[in-house]
Amino acid sequence: MKKNKRLIRKILTFIGSFVTAASVLAQFFPSFFSISENVSGVNRCVLVFVVILLISLFFMNWKQNQDEIDEKFYSEHNATHRYAHLIRDTVYESKKLCNNTKNNSLAKHLIKTFSEGVVKCIYDSLCEYMGIDKSKNELDVCIKILDFQYWDNSNIVDKSQVTYRTISRAIVPRGALQADDAVSHKIEQSTAFYQVFCMGKHDWIGINLDKKDNVQIVSEDIIEKGEYYLDTCNNWREHYISKIVIPIRVKLSEIDDMYINSDRRNLFGFVCVECKKRNLFKFYNKFDKDLISICDYLKTYADSMYVVFDNIYQVMD
Numbered sequence: 104m105k106k107n108k109r110l111i112r113k114i115l116t117f118i119g120s121f122v123t124a125a126s127v128l129a130q131f132f133p134s135f136f137s138i139s140e141n142v143s144g145v146n147r148c149v150l151v152f153v154v155i156l157l158i159s160l161f162f163m164n165w166k167q168n169q170d171e172i173d174e175k176f177y178s179e180h181n182a183t184h185r186y187a188h189l190i191r192d193t194v195y196e197s198k199k200l201c202n203n204t205k206n207n208s209l210a211k212h213l214i215k216t217f218s219e220g221v222v223k224c225i226y227d228s229l230c231e232y233m234g235i236d237k238s239k240n241e242l243d244v245c246i247k248i249l250d251f252q253y254w255d256n257s258n259i260v261d262k263s264q265v266t267y268r269t270i271s272r273a274i275v276p277r278g279a280l281q282a283d284d285a286v287s288h289k290i291e292q293s294t295a296f297y298q299v300f301c302m303g304k305h306d307w308i309g310i311n312l313d314k315k316d317n318v319q320i321v322s323e324d325i326i327e328k329g330e331y332y333l334d335t336c337n338n339w340r341e342h343y344i345s346k347i348v349i350p351i352r353v354k355l356s357e358i359d360d361m362y363i364n365s366d367r368r369n370l371f372g373f374v375c376v377e378c379k380k381r382n383l384f385k386f387y388n389k390f391d392k393d394l395i396s397i398c399d400y401l402k403t404y405a406d407s408m409y410v411v412f413d414n415i416y417q418v419m420d
Contacts, residue, residue, distance in 0.1 A: 182228035226273035248372035263291035343377035
């Protein structure tokens with residue numbers, strides 16, 4: 104439906120551009136329509152038509168780019184506004200928990216509700232930014248969190264045995280993925296989460312992960328591996344072939360004077376983007392602008408989510 108609307112808009116824009124170009128030429132350059140008598144009438148019409156066509160195509164392309172920018176800006180503004188409301192409402196509810204008797208079940212419900220709202224905001228804006236058709240379910244956004252007993256994890260030595268689970272998804276999971284989301288898993292069972300949590304990576308990006316015949320390490324944080332990639336869901340290839348993982352964590356030295364000059368971090372979970380589309384990014388390069396902007400966008404959410412999660416965690420027993 105959305106594609107049909109865009110096609111109709113393009114056709115109407117082209118017709119309008121063509122008529123406008125012809126009117127401008129007729130008004131300001133009337134002599135253009137009476138080119139040298141040496142040029143036959145048919146050739147004259149063809150030449151005039153070609154010039155008007157080129158002008159209208161140039162204008163249509165410019166107008167189309169402006170419309171796309173406006174749509175992306177609106178989508179981003181709308182998602183940011185919704186997210187601001189989520190933060191406000193969640194912090195307000197957590198304060199109510201703090202003022203009353205502590206209730207772990209209500210706190211956990213608050214975390215889940217907040218996470219569900221976050222994935223919808225990220226999903227809507229990324230689909231618009233990346234030109235993803237929602238009806239094809241090519242993109243999914245999910246949030247994984249550590250089991251609550253591990254939320255204070257800065258002192259854990261063997262982090263590979265820490266368990267995590269999925270708390271929210273933009274697309275309703277089915278079949279094997281639904282079963283996988285319903286239980287906890289060890290960090291060591293996932294290549295992406297192990298690299299981020301145990302190895303301290305700032306982010307993790309896997310591109311075309313299903314291509315076993317083309318194993319290539321692009322950089323320390325970006326890999327194209329099918330053969331050595333691990334995921335707890337056995338048929339993960341049916342759900343995605345490219346993945347971005349951003350940690351929801353904080354460097355303790357930035358929030359607590361006790362950890363000055365320390366590199367220790369505390370992590371609550373991960374923001375994940377999973378995509379079925381091949382060659383999700385233009386280049387397998389850490390400096391690809393699309394990749395940088397998407398990762399920075401996700402990190403903005405992840406950093407603020409840590410604050411909200413921590414606020415709720417403080418009122419839990």
